[in-house]
Amino acid sequence: MGTILTGIITATVFLILMGLVLAILLVLAEKKILNYGTCKISINDGNKELEVQGGASLLSLLAEKNIYIPSACGGRGSCAYCKLVVSEGGGQLSPVEEPYLTADEIKAGVRLSCQVKVRNDISIQIPEALFKIKKYRARVEHKKVLTHDILELRFKLLDPQTIDFKAGQYVQLTSETYKGRESVMRAYSISSVPSEKNYIELNVRLVPDGICTTWVFDHMKEGQEVTLSGPYGDFMLSDTSAPMICMAGGSGMAPIHSIVNHMAEMNIQRLCYYFFGAQQQRDLFYLEELRKLERDHEWFTFIPALSAEPESSGWTGFRGLVTEALAEHFDDLTGYEAYLCGSPGMVGACEKELKKFNVEEDKIYYDEFA
Amino acid sequence: MEAYQETNFFATLFIIFISAGLTNNILLARFLGMCSCLGVSKKVDTSVGLGAAVTFVTATTAALNYLVYYYILVPLGLEFLKLITFIVVIAAFTQFIEMVIERYSIKLYNSLGIFLPLITVNCAILGISLFMLNKPYGFWESFAYGLGGGFGWFLAIALIGGIREKINEKFLPEGLAGPGITLIIIGIMSLAFVGFSGMIKI
Structure with a gap:
């Protein structure tokens, strides 16, 4: 018995020690060998120059210098949000990047900045809008239940205290570690209006086993501080006066909610039909608010469509899919602009339907999320 | 074993080297390291x-x-x-x-x-x-x-690489291209290497 026990203990101690020694050696070696010294990042043909410590990814080095490139997957090369033009010094295209880039993009030097390791001086192009992106410390003002699986989060911005964004844009929320799950960044559209500069509101829908949404639902507390960055995205109200069709489902409500409220506030009187798809009445939210908006403003019409509402309920609104609701209200949408937000499946179906009704392809704007 | 002990030190090392490489080729006679070889x-x-x-x-x-x-x-x-x-x-x-x-x-x-x-x-x-x-x-x-x-x-991998470079996969049936034909090549090559086996006992 004694010898078996000693055997087990020696074996365990040996394995732990071996792992430890090798890990320490590797960390030391990494510091020593993968030291590329100071590298220069030249942005937009020398308009801006950064000096960084080489050896890390372009994405993380830019973030270190407070330039935030959109990224939803946290640098694993799976979301392809962090595309940038690398004009010089990016090295060879990696097999991870290739599937995300079209032939034209490869020709133009587009890379995934999370996969580009800075080993030497490098020059890149960054769209001006990205310089406006900042990192915020914010306090959770409230966590309000909207439906059984959607929460409204309201944040007060602490540092910096104000944000300039366009209705329809999104921010990224950084989750904290809990129960061994890593910290991740996830994108959420802003549902509040741009005129409210000290606060932002988000609609977060629970994704079963989602790292960030589980954190938001189960671990985030009112009053705690969180990290946000933004604003990102080019989903926003166009500068025309064309009539609009908005279509959304679930937490896709957020950017459209922001857009229509912004229009009401700014007195932008564009004809606007808002189709919102849900399964049952319990999935509807902001209903009273949008109905009031509809009563107060001639140009706005709100059409909620329920696809799985029980026959016996008192629901007098439309029953069926959003695409069916659209078909019932219109046969021709020539000259309209469309704003879509929802799951890829829903956005795809809506886009197809809209094209049938003669909405031009480049007038269909969408914000897709998985 | 006797012959092995009589030879001098460096000759022994050389014999071990040759036999490990040729007569007991790890890839072609023992089929180890196949995945990276195919890739x-x-x-x-x-x-x-x-x-x-x-x-x-x-x-x-x-x-x-x-x-x-x-x-x-x-x-x-x-x-x-x-x-x-x-x-x-x-x-x-x-x-x-x-x-x-x-x-x-x-x-x-x-x-x-x-x-x-x-x-x-x-x-x-x-x-x-x-x-x-x-x-x-x-x-x-x-x-x-x-x-x-x-x-x-x-x-082995260099030889296989050389052969694969010369093969025009256009003329192969679709299912055979890539790993399929490579496995066949490796099979034929390993026949030759099996011929060496047993020549040197180590």
Whole structure:
């Protein structure tokens, strides 16, 4: 018995020690060998120059210098949000990047900045809008239940205290570690209006086993501080006066909610039909608010469509899919602009339907999320 | 065995080297290290690059594992941990090599691409380290055995790469292109290598 026990203990101690020694050696070696010294990042043909410590990814080095490139997957090369033009010094295209880039993009030097390791001086192009992106410390003002699986989060911005964004844009929320799950960044559209500069509101829908949404639902507390960055995205109200069709489902409500409220506030009187798809009445939210908006403003019409509402309920609104609701209200949408937000499946179906009704392809704007 | 003892030291090492490489070729006679071979053997130069890296790692880890086994595991009575220990030693060493290649030969690093981590799990390397324990080898013999085994793998993948480069896959039935035809090539080549087996007893 004694010898078996000693055997087990020696074996365990040996394995732990071996792992430890090798890990320490590797960390030391990494510091020593993968030291590329100071590298220069030249942005937009020398308009801006950064000096960084080489050896890390372009994405993380830019973030270190407070330039935030959109990224939803946290640098694993799976979301392809962090595309940038690398004009010089990016090295060879990696097999991870290739599937995300079209032939034209490869020709133009587009890379995934999370996969580009800075080993030497490098020059890149960054769209001006990205310089406006900042990192915020914010306090959770409230966590309000909207439906059984959607929460409204309201944040007060602490540092910096104000944000300039366009209705329809999104921010990224950084989750904290809990129960061994890593910290991740996830994108959420802003549902509040741009005129409210000290606060932002988000609609977060629970994704079963989602790292960030589980954190938001189960671990985030009112009053705690969180990290946000933004604003990102080019989903926003166009500068025309064309009539609009908005279509959304679930937490896709957020950017459209922001857009229509912004229009009401700014007195932008564009004809606007808002189709919102849900399964049952319990999935509807902001209903009273949008109905009031509809009563107060001639140009706005709100059409909620329920696809799985029980026959016996008192629901007098439309029953069926959003695409069916659209078909019932219109046969021709020539000259309209469309704003879509929802799951890829829903956005795809809506886009197809809209094209049938003669909405031009480049007038269909969408914000897709998985 | 008698002939083996009479020859002098360097000749012994040379015989071990040749026999590990040719008569007991790890890839063609024992079919180890197949996955990275199928993956990387499309072109001669990447094959040669990976082959050289594997040879280097095999030889060095054989020597390292020899020391770890006889000077750490045996005195502690932990011989039964040899498998997991060897895997960890090889993995750590490969990580280290990956860093060195990344720093000093970015071209090789890029051409090996995602196959570099494959060296870590290349079973030929672990195989050599484990096989050498079955033989009454000292330190230098183990090193020669590792070097020979790695060289054998290098030779095999370079030859396969050469053949694959010459093959025009357009003329193959669709299902045979890529790994299919490579396995057939390896099969035919291994017939030739089986012919060598038993020529030298080690």
